[in-house]
Amino acid sequence: MTVDDRFAEDHREPRGDAPLQGTRTEPVIGPVSDWTTDFSHMEPEWTADPYPIQDDLRRRCPIAHTGRFGGGWLPTRYEDVAAIAYDTERFSSRSVVMSNFRPPREIAPVGGVPPISSDPPFHHDARKLLLPAFTRTAVAKREAETRALCHELIDALEGRDVVDAARDYAQHIPARVIADMLGFPTDDGPRFREFIENTLEGVNLPPEERIERMDKVFDYLFKQIRDHVAHPRDDLTTYLIEAELYGRKLEPSHVAGTIALLLIAGIDTTWSAIGASLWHLARTPADRERLVAEPELLPTAMEEFLRAYAPVTMARMVKEDMRWGGVDMKADDWVLLSFPAANRDPAQFDRADEVVIDREVNRHAAFGLGIHRCVGSHLARMELRLALEVWLERVPVFELADPAAVHWAPGQVRGPRTLPLRVG
Known part of the structure; x- marks a missing residue:
C-alpha cells in the first residue's frame, strides 16, 4: 500500500468518539443537588469557580460520585489523583473526555487520539514518535518567531482602552505556533476555535450530533493530510505521514488522531493558561507591579500560575468492577483526574489556596x-x-474592565474565553 492509498479521498477510519457501537447515556443537565453524589464539571457554578467546591469535597468526601454521564468519580486529593494516573493496570485512557458517550473497549490500546488515548504497551511507542518535535532544543528554535507574534498581536491593540486579552491575544499565540508546526494555514485560527468548542465543550450534546461535529474536525484534518501527501514539506504532518511503528506506516486514523490531539489540546491548554495568568495579574496589582519591576521572577511566577490555575482535567475509565479508595467503582465508570484540585491540596502544598509568585518548591x-x-x-x-x-x-x-464580563470555558480545559482588560 502506498502513502497515497492510505489517504484516499473516500477513506474513513473509526476514530475517537465515532464508533456507533459505543455506550450512550442520556444527558443530565441542571443544578447539582449534592456535589458529593451529583457532581458535574459542566454546570455554571463549577465553570465560574471550581476551587471552593473542590476544597469542600476534599474535606468531606475526597472521592465524589455522580450518576451523570453514565456514572463517574472525582478524586480531589493529590495522592488519589496521582495513584490513578500511574495505575494503568486498572484504569484505561481509551477516552479522556468525560461525556454521555463511551467508545467501545475494542478501540484500546490505541484509542482515537494517540498517544493520550492509548494504553500500554502501545502508548510508549506512539509517544516516542512525538518526542523529537518537543524537546527543549526544538522548542527553543521557535522562540524568536513566537516573541515576534506576541509583539504583532499587541501592536494590533494600539489605541484601544479596553481589549479582550483572551480573544485578541492569548488564543492566537498557541494557534499560530501549532499551525506552523503542523504546516496548516495560519489563518484557520477561527476554525480551530470551533474544533475546540465542539470537542471539549459539547460533551452533553446528543451522541449523533457530537459525532457529526467530530466528523467535521476529521474531514478538515484529512484534507490537510492529503495536501501534505501531494506536497510533502518539512513539518510535523509530513513527519507523521512518513513515520513507522513496528515496521509499518501509521494507520490513517493514527495520523489524523495524533494531529487532532496536537491541534486541539495544544491550543486550548496554553490559551487557557495565558488567559488565567493575565486574569490573575489584572486583579492582583501587587503581583503585577512586582513582575514588572522584577522580570527575572517571571519563570518562577509562571510555575505558580500553572499550579494555581491548572487548566487541564483528564478522564480515565475503570477497567473492571473493583473497590478502590473506599468506593465501589464499576467497569466503564469515568474517573475525572482533576489536576487543578490536586494542585490545591494542602497536604501537598503549603498555602495551597494562595498564589505565591515566588514559591520556590513547586512540583x-x-x-x-x-x-x-x-x-x-x-x-x-x-x-x-x-x-x-x-x-x-x-x-x-x-x-x-468588568469582572462580571469574564467568562470561563466549561468542561475539562478551563480558562477565560472573554477577558476584557482596561489598559494604560
Whole structure:
C-alpha cells in the first residue's frame, strides 16, 4: 500500500468518539443537588469557580460520585489523583473526555487520539514518535518567531482602552505556533476555535450530533493530510505521514488522531493558561507591579500560575468492577483526574489556596502525572513565558474592565474565553 492509498479521498477510519457501537447515556443537565453524589464539571457554578467546591469535597468526601454521564468519580486529593494516573493496570485512557458517550473497549490500546488515548504497551511507542518535535532544543528554535507574534498581536491593540486579552491575544499565540508546526494555514485560527468548542465543550450534546461535529474536525484534518501527501514539506504532518511503528506506516486514523490531539489540546491548554495568568495579574496589582519591576521572577511566577490555575482535567475509565479508595467503582465508570484540585491540596502544598509568585518548591501537576504527562510541556512553557513577558513589557498597567464580563470555558480545559482588560 502506498502513502497515497492510505489517504484516499473516500477513506474513513473509526476514530475517537465515532464508533456507533459505543455506550450512550442520556444527558443530565441542571443544578447539582449534592456535589458529593451529583457532581458535574459542566454546570455554571463549577465553570465560574471550581476551587471552593473542590476544597469542600476534599474535606468531606475526597472521592465524589455522580450518576451523570453514565456514572463517574472525582478524586480531589493529590495522592488519589496521582495513584490513578500511574495505575494503568486498572484504569484505561481509551477516552479522556468525560461525556454521555463511551467508545467501545475494542478501540484500546490505541484509542482515537494517540498517544493520550492509548494504553500500554502501545502508548510508549506512539509517544516516542512525538518526542523529537518537543524537546527543549526544538522548542527553543521557535522562540524568536513566537516573541515576534506576541509583539504583532499587541501592536494590533494600539489605541484601544479596553481589549479582550483572551480573544485578541492569548488564543492566537498557541494557534499560530501549532499551525506552523503542523504546516496548516495560519489563518484557520477561527476554525480551530470551533474544533475546540465542539470537542471539549459539547460533551452533553446528543451522541449523533457530537459525532457529526467530530466528523467535521476529521474531514478538515484529512484534507490537510492529503495536501501534505501531494506536497510533502518539512513539518510535523509530513513527519507523521512518513513515520513507522513496528515496521509499518501509521494507520490513517493514527495520523489524523495524533494531529487532532496536537491541534486541539495544544491550543486550548496554553490559551487557557495565558488567559488565567493575565486574569490573575489584572486583579492582583501587587503581583503585577512586582513582575514588572522584577522580570527575572517571571519563570518562577509562571510555575505558580500553572499550579494555581491548572487548566487541564483528564478522564480515565475503570477497567473492571473493583473497590478502590473506599468506593465501589464499576467497569466503564469515568474517573475525572482533576489536576487543578490536586494542585490545591494542602497536604501537598503549603498555602495551597494562595498564589505565591515566588514559591520556590513547586512540583505541581499542571502537565499531568504518570505516562500521559504532557509531551508538549516545553512548548507550552515557552509560549506562556513569552506571552507574559511581552505583555508585561508592552502593557505594564492593566486591570479588569468588568469582572462580571469574564467568562470561563466549561468542561475539562478551563480558562477565560472573554477577558476584557482596561489598559494604560
